[in-house]
Amino acid sequence: xxxxxxxxxxxxxxxxxxxxxxxxxxxxxxxxxxxxxxxxxxxxxxxxxxxxxxxxxxxxxxxxxxxxxxxxxxxxxxxxxxxxxxxxxxxxxxxxxxxxxxxxxxxxxxxxxxxxxxxxxxxxxxxxxxxxxxxxxxxxxxxxxxxxxxxxxxxxxxxxxxxxxxxxxxxxxxxxxxxxxxxxxxxxxxxxxxxxxxxxxxxxxxxxxxxxxxxxxxxxxxxxxxxxxxxxxxxxxxxxxxxxxxxxxxxxxxxxxxxxxxxxxxxxxxxxxxxxxxxxxxxxxxxxxxxxxxxxxxxxxxxxxxxxxxxxxxxxxxxxxxxxxxxxxxxxxxxxxxxxxxxxxxxxxxxxxxxxxxxxxxxxxxxxxxxxxxxxxxxxxxxxxxxxxxxxxxxxxxxxxxxxxxxxxxxxxxxxxxxxxxxxxxxxxxxxxxxxxxx
Amino acid sequence: xxxxxxxxxxxxxxxxxxxxxxxxxxxxxxxxxxxxxxxxxxxxxxxxxxxxxxxxxxxxxxxxxxxxxxxxxxxxxxxxxxxxxxxxxxxxxxxxxxxxxxxxxxxxxxxxxxxxxxxxxxxxxxxxxxxxxxxxxxxxxxxxxxxxxxxxxxxxxxxxxxxxxxxxxxxxxxxxxxxxxxxxxxxxxxxxxxxxxxxxxxxxxxxxxxxxxxxxxxxxxxxxxxxxxxxxxxxxxxxxxxxxxxxxxxxxxxxxxxxxxxxxxxxxxxxxxxxxxxxxxxxxxxxxxxxxxxxxxxxxxxxxxxxxxxxxxxxxxxxxxxxxxxxxxxxxxxxxxxxxxxxxxxxxxxxxxxxxxxxxxxxxxxxxxxxxxxxxxxxxxxxxxxxxxxxxxxxxxxxxxxxxxxxxxxxxxxxxxxxxxxxxxx
Numbered sequence: 021x022x023x024x025x026x027x028x029x030x031x032x033x034x035x036x037x038x039x040x041x042x043x044x045x046x047x048x049x050x051x052x053x054x055x056x057x058x059x060x061x062x063x064x065x066x067x068x069x070x071x072x073x074x075x076x077x078x079x080x081x082x083x084x085x086x087x088x089x090x091x092x093x094x095x096x097x098x099x100x101x102x103x104x105x106x107x108x109x110x111x112x113x114x115x116x117x118x119x120x121x122x123x124x125x126x127x128x129x130x131x132x133x134x135x136x137x138x139x140x141x142x143x144x145x146x147x148x149x150x151x152x153x154x155x156x157x158x159x160x161x162x163x164x165x166x167x168x169x170x171x172x173x174x175x176x177x178x179x180x181x182x183x184x185x186x187x188x189x190x191x192x193x194x195x196x197x198x199x200x201x202x203x204x205x206x207x208x209x210x211x212x213x214x215x216x217x218x219x220x221x222x223x224x225x226x227x228x229x230x231x232x233x234x235x236x237x238x239x240x241x242x243x244x245x246x247x248x249x250x251x252x253x254x255x256x257x258x259x260x261x262x263x264x265x266x267x268x269x270x271x272x273x274x275x276x277x278x279x280x281x282x283x284x285x286x287x288x289x290x291x292x293x294x295x296x297x298x299x300x301x302x303x304x305x306x307x308x309x310x311x312x313x314x315x316x317x318x319x320x321x322x323x324x325x326x327x328x329x330x331x332x333x334x335x336x337x338x339x340x341x342x343x344x345x346x347x348x349x350x351x352x353x354x355x356x357x358x359x360x361x362x363x364x365x366x367x368x369x370x371x372x373x374x375x376x377x378x379x380x381x382x383x384x385x386x387x388x389x390x391x392x393x394x395x396x397x398x399x400x401x402x403x404x405x406x407x408x409x410x411x412x413x414x415x416x417x418x419x420x421x422x423x424x425x426x427x428x429x430x431x432x433x434x435x436x437x438x439x440x441x442x443x444x445x446x447x448x449x450x451x452x453x454x455x456x457x458x459x
Numbered sequence: 460x461x462x463x464x465x466x467x468x469x470x471x472x473x474x475x476x477x478x479x480x481x482x483x484x485x486x487x488x489x490x491x492x493x494x495x496x497x498x499x500x501x502x503x504x505x506x507x508x509x510x511x512x513x514x515x516x517x518x519x520x521x522x523x524x525x526x527x528x529x530x531x532x533x534x535x536x537x538x539x540x541x542x543x544x545x546x547x548x549x550x551x552x553x554x555x556x557x558x559x560x561x562x563x564x565x566x567x568x569x570x571x572x573x574x575x576x577x578x579x580x581x582x583x584x585x586x587x588x589x590x591x592x593x594x595x596x597x598x599x600x601x602x603x604x605x606x607x608x609x610x611x612x613x614x615x616x617x618x619x620x621x622x623x624x625x626x627x628x629x630x631x632x633x634x635x636x637x638x639x640x641x642x643x644x645x646x647x648x649x650x651x652x653x654x655x656x657x658x659x660x661x662x663x664x665x666x667x668x669x670x671x672x673x674x675x676x677x678x679x680x681x682x683x684x685x686x687x688x689x690x691x692x693x694x695x696x697x698x699x700x701x702x703x704x705x706x707x708x709x710x711x712x713x714x715x716x717x718x719x720x721x722x723x724x725x726x727x728x729x730x731x732x733x734x735x736x737x738x739x740x741x742x743x744x745x746x747x748x749x750x751x752x753x754x755x756x757x758x759x760x761x762x763x764x765x766x767x768x769x770x771x772x773x774x775x776x777x778x779x780x781x782x783x784x785x786x787x788x789x790x791x792x793x794x795x796x797x798x799x800x801x802x803x804x805x806x807x808x809x810x811x812x813x814x815x816x817x818x819x820x821x822x823x824x825x826x827x828x829x830x831x832x833x834x835x836x837x838x839x840x841x842x843x844x845x846x847x848x849x850x851x852x853x854x855x856x857x858x859x860x861x862x863x864x865x866x867x868x869x870x871x872x873x874x875x876x877x878x879x880x881x882x883x884x885x
Contacts, residue, residue: 354878379884385811388810451784452784453787459806459807459808
């Protein structure tokens with residue numbers, strides 16, 4: 021079932037007018053939700069958020085929000101709640117409830133050291149509102165993230181506004197974003213990065229404790245995914261005539277690959293550092309399209325599970341090498357970085373950032389030091405994200421090394437779009453020294 | 460960059476610079492006796508032919524020498540073919556600019572002391588090859604260099620207007636990499652012997668060429684203003700950049716302690732190599748010439764200079780990464796062959812180092828390349844390059860009216876701007 025199908029299904033349910041209703045509502049539909057997710061739970065959350073203890077839910081629809089292959093980071097549940105306020109008015113709210121994986125011990129253990137749920141909660145609760153406040157300071161009303169409704173640390177649950185109710189949808193994950201969309205995302209990213217750098221400065225380096233991005237110095241738990249993908253890439257590339265050398269070079273990277281990834285995430289003191297989103301790709305961007313023209317009007321960034329303090333390269337190389345249309349991926353990265361940088365540096369200046377703001381060429385050089393991440397994203401990440409065979413597309417398939425997992429990874433590299441971009445970029449990465457074990 | 464008229468001399472000129480007065484039989488006989496360590500050597504025949512046409516306001520004059528001599532105790536005579544290169548003081552302004560760069564002193568030092576040692580080092584590697592013309596003698600008193608005449612071995616200049624194809628480019632980069640490697644090894648074995656050379660085209664002692672680079676950038680700005688694909692956005696950026704052009708360029712030449720440095724050629728373009736061709740016009744061999752501007756710097760100096768003056772467009776715009784990789788391999792192989800114990804950059808490290816020195820591509824493309832592509836040789840002399848008078852401006856306008864150059868500039872300015880090379884940063 022696609023996201024838009026779900027939205028349609030919810031809207032077809034008739035709206036009730038506000039009147040007193042019994043507490044167990046015969047209009048409640050709760051499908052495939054975690055046990056603790058009851059009408060009462062949601063009602064309590066609403067009461068806290070609105071500061072209105074008289075709120076009563078009159079109608080509730082709860083459904084899973086995503087299909088396989090669209091989210092590897094947790095359980096998403098969509099809630100549409102119709103409720104009455106203290107003054108008798110009727111209101112409809114749309115929310116997304118994000119909770120951790122419940123039943124799978126393997127997944128829980130694998131993800132545990134990355135602490136993604138706690139981190140995302142602290143980000144939504146503490147950090148994002150402050151970044152928004154900084155933009156307000158310079159009279160910039162730009163919306164970058166969804167509004168947080170509730171944070172439940174005990175259950176590792178986040179509730180925020182469901183942006184699909186405001187007509188934000190997920191863009192097509194398989195074709196990649198066009199220039200207009202790419203710019204919209206980069207504009208938001210630039211402002212998020214800039215405000216985070218300023219916040220860190222004003223709050224005595226408070227953001228620097230976010231040091232558990234996808235590559236970090238605390239854990240290698242995701243190594244089976246990254247190295248497994250690298251090996252699958254090497255196996256596939258070895259089959260392409262004329263590409264045997266590249267297959268060998270990919271294979272030869274295995275012993276140093278994790279270290280090279282960690283260096284990208286190591287904080288380089290002479291460089292400008294920000295709070296990076298950490299997983300910025302098509303599926304973590306929601307888009308509002310104009311009804312008439314179909315043009316993208318606005319975007320919102322979601323999913324802050326992998327934020328990390330470090331180089332903007334973390335987000336820029338990841339986004340530009342995973343989420344763009346083929347031509348842009350190949351030819352327009354520099355131009356897009358330039359576009360991002362103008363907004364990034366301008367925002368820093370307006371906020372009177374005290375530390376040195378690099379020149380464009382200095383910034384370009386700083387990014388180049390982390391260019392391994394662009395190669396990593398193209399070779400090991402994009403193939404996951406563009407995967408079309410969703411039957412086995414889950415966290416286990418990424419992280420395990422059993423036959424099912426190997427098959428899944430091999431299948432990722434059978435995708436023609438993935439192969440096309442890899443064929444183009446492997447020679448370029450090679451020429452730039454990014455496939456060398458001693459880079 | 461300034462020897463562009465070598466190939467024109469055969470065409471129009473009938474009036475040549477006279478050969479130096481001191482260059483006579485007695486001089487040459489003593490010289491050969493000394494070099495061949497044979498006091499009984501006798502010259503039997505001597506041909507001295509001026510080779511540089513008058514009207515060229517350049518700093519050096521060439522004379523071609525053919526000498527037939529008999530060694531003591533020998534019956535059959537031998538022949539020696541040499542070029543004598545001397546400094547010529549035609550225009551006091553030009554002379555003083557060139558002497559500010561120590562151009563002739565540098566070249567004499569190179570031919571006397573440095574190139575022979577680099578050649579010895581390369582001869583000792585697994586794949587030795589000839590890189591330079593062999594020096595016979597350097598005469599400091601007469602400001603003259605005497606070396607083998609490469610024309611005799613059928614070496615010629617390439618077509619500067621066409622630019623190098625891949626085969627020529629690879630050959631040039633291979634030679635350059637070997638020179639760079641040998642120089643690094645030489646300086647390691649004799650610390651300081653090369654690091655004292657610091658009068659490259661951009662240096663911390665003189666800005667004599669400054670007006671040339673600045674005037675060309677101003678003309679580039681005028682061109683951008685009127686060009687529909689560019690516009691005053693670029694014109695304004697270039698005009699603002701002019702005052703920092705010299706400083707930003709010179710920074711590229713300053714050797715950095717944590718980087719790979721070597722003796723750079725300093726003027727490495729099409730016209731400063733001589734080629735020997737086979738029957739099917741394939742390049743068989745290449746010799747590097749003209750070492751007036753060699754200095755101890757980053758290889759970025761030579762590579763960016765070469766890439767932005769000497770390549771065919773499709774190679775220059777699409778294959779630079781592959782060329783850098785190619786150069787790097789020869790550099791590293793040669794350094795290891797020479798048991799170099801200093802810092803050897805990985806390919807990625809070299810790429811980053813070249814990126815750091817990228818500003819020089821702006822100065823070189825907008826100034827040097829324009830001159831090198833120019834096919835209108837009226838009023839094409841050094842004075843026109845330096846002066847900010849009507850004649851100078853006209854000449855620069857002509858340079859910027861060259862269609863091929865215009866296409867290159869239209870391509871390059873947006874690419875420069877995207878990575879911030881046109882920004883005034885300090």
